[in-house]
Structure formats: C-alpha cells, structure tokens
Amino acid sequence: xxxxxQDIKTGQFGxxxxxxxxxxxxxxxxxxxxxEAIIGDDNMNYHYYEGKDIxxxxxxxxxETLPFFAERRLLILENSGLFKSGGExxxxxxxxxxxxxxxxxxxxxxxxxxxxxxxxxxKGCAVEFAxxxxxxxxxxxxxxxxxxxxKISGPALQFLLEKTGTDMENIRKETEKLFCYCLDKDVIAExxxxxxxxxxxxxxxxxxxxxxxxxxxxxALTLYYELLAQKEPPMRILFLIARQFNLLLQVKELRGxxxxxxxxxxxxxxxxxxxxxxxxQAASFDTARLREAVEECVAAEEAVKTGKMNDNxxxxxxxxxxxxxx
Numbered sequence: 007x008x009x010x011x012q013d014i015k016t017g018q019f020g021x022x023x024x025x026x027x028x029x030x031x032x033x034x035x036x037x038x039x040x041x042e043a044i045i046g047d048d049n050m051n052y053h054y055y056e057g058k059d060i061x062x063x064x065x066x067x068x069x070e071t072l073p074f075f076a077e078r079r080l081l082i083l084e085n086s087g088l089f090k091s092g093g094e095x096x097x098x099x100x101x102x103x104x105x106x107x108x109x110x111x112x113x114x115x116x117x118x119x120x121x122x123x124x125x126x127x128x129k130g131c132a133v134e135f136a137x138x139x140x141x142x143x144x145x146x147x148x149x150x151x152x153x154x155x156x157k158i159s160g161p162a163l164q165f166l167l168e169k170t171g172t173d174m175e176n177i178r179k180e181t182e183k184l185f186c187y188c189l190d191k192d193v194i195a196e197x198x199x200x201x202x203x204x205x206x207x208x209x210x211x212x213x214x215x216x217x218x219x220x221x222x223x224x225x226a227l228t229l230y231y232e233l234l235a236q237k238e239p240p241m242r243i244l245f246l247i248a249r250q251f252n253l254l255l256q257v258k259e260l261r262g263x264x265x266x267x268x269x270x271x272x273x274x275x276x277x278x279x280x281x282x283x284x285x286x287q288a289a290s291f292d293t294a295r296l297r298e299a300v301e302e303c304v305a306a307e308e309a310v311k312t313g314k315m316n317d318n319x320x321x322x323x324x325x326x327x328x329x330x331x332x
Contacts, residue, residue, distance in 0.1 A: 023110045058085070259293065
C-alpha cells in the first residue's frame, strides 16, 4: 500500500498494478487515482476493459501500439476473472511488456497460485483492499464528519456503523444523506441516523433471525413483509436466511472450540465487532437446531424450484416454524 501511495505521489510508476480485495470503494478510488496520475485526461491513449469476455490478443496488440503523441499508454482491466483462470497468455506477455504500456488490474478475487498473480506481484505492485476493521471505519467516518464541521457521540457513531454495515461505498452514501438531513445541526444524533439512514438488507435479516431466536413470531413476520414491500424477491430472502443460519452454525462451532470473537470473525469473514453480535445470536440456538435450519432452507429452495410450493409461502412457513413457541 505504501508503495502505491508513494508512486502516485512521486509520479514514478511501475508498469503493472493489481488492486484486489472485497472493499470495492477503495479499489475504485485507487484505480481512479492511478488513472489520473499516469495519464490524466489523455483519452487517446487510455483503454478500459471490463468483464470476462476480454480478448487477450486485443489487449496485447493494444499494448504493443506506440502511444499517440505521449509517453504512456494505459490499459485498465476490471473484473476480468483472469487472476483465477485463463491468464497464462497475458502473464507470459507481462514478463516483458512494451515499455510504453502501463497496466492496472482491478479484481475482487484472485488466486495467488495463478501465474498471472505471481507475475503481477513480482514485476509490479499488488495491493489487497480487504474489508476495513471497526477502528479504521470509525476514523474514516469521523474524518468526513469533521470536514462538515459537525460532531457525533461515540454511541451514535457505533449505531451509524451498525446501521450501514462495513461497505465503505454504502457508508459514504448514507453519511452524505445524513449531512444533508442535518444541514442546520452541529451534532448528529442517533434519532437522525434512525430517521434518514437505510438499514441494509443484511441487518434486516439479522434482526429477523434474532426475532426467530427470541420466538417473536409477529416481529419476524413483520420484518419479512417489510422486505417484500421493498421488492426483495422471496428467494433472495431465503438465500440470506440460509446464509445467516449457516454463519451462526459456524460461529457456534468455533465458539465451542474456544475461539474468541476476533478469531471467529477472521475464520468466517466477519469484522470482529460484528462477529461478537453473531456469537450472541448463536447462543440463542443449539447446534442441532441450526444445522436443521440450514437443511430446511435447502429443502424449501428445492420445493420452490420443483414447483411444489410458492416462493413467498415457503419462506413464511420457514419463519413460522422456527419462531414458534412450541
């Protein structure tokens, strides 16, 4: 990361940059910073490719073409999937590319065993943008709040983060809405956040499963109907419920083996502060019940796909069964 920042600052660029990881906001931010620093507004020598149907031959031909009245030609390839499979030909070319061509690859996932990844990381600069931890996200949010000459309490900041989730793009959008809503206020309060910030569907599902665990059937069904009112497809809701139960099963098993929240989060792909909430929620279920719930979700999906049951009704019956007092 330090090398990437230094290269942008000094203008001394390598020919290959790989930006990857789950944090899309940072990937896009540094993609744009590199583009601006390397080539500016020179559209004659800039080429952008996206998707898995990219022609490697076309990329190489473009890279071998001398830039038009400039020192550099920039090629950005995004979401190509080449760092998981099919990148051998491009890796061979990048071992000795045209000296005037510069490459920026932007990917969510990579296979570090692939030849293309090894080439990009050894001959260039590979930077992973992982989901940021709670402390980093709070510092970032506080920085944005300070620029707006506003203040926020610790509990309100925590509430905002719980409401928005850890995706930085979503946080940025929600804080912009919050700033507009609090235009005439110096302090952002929890009630402002509750009023204006949209709860992410993942948080909605978490609350629904909490209601199921607490046997609050009416509450669980109300949350389900709210999702339907927001035009969320029942099968997507079913998928998210299944994912939630599966995560809880993993969390419960790891907790039973003595793992602490941070380690649990790392193993199941959750930030530490969110993992703690999952540990608490998992404690409301026994392991057999969670395993059964995952299997029921699979059975419900199959029943819908085979036409045995309506998608809406299948999810509703699942919620009723696991939130029943019996």
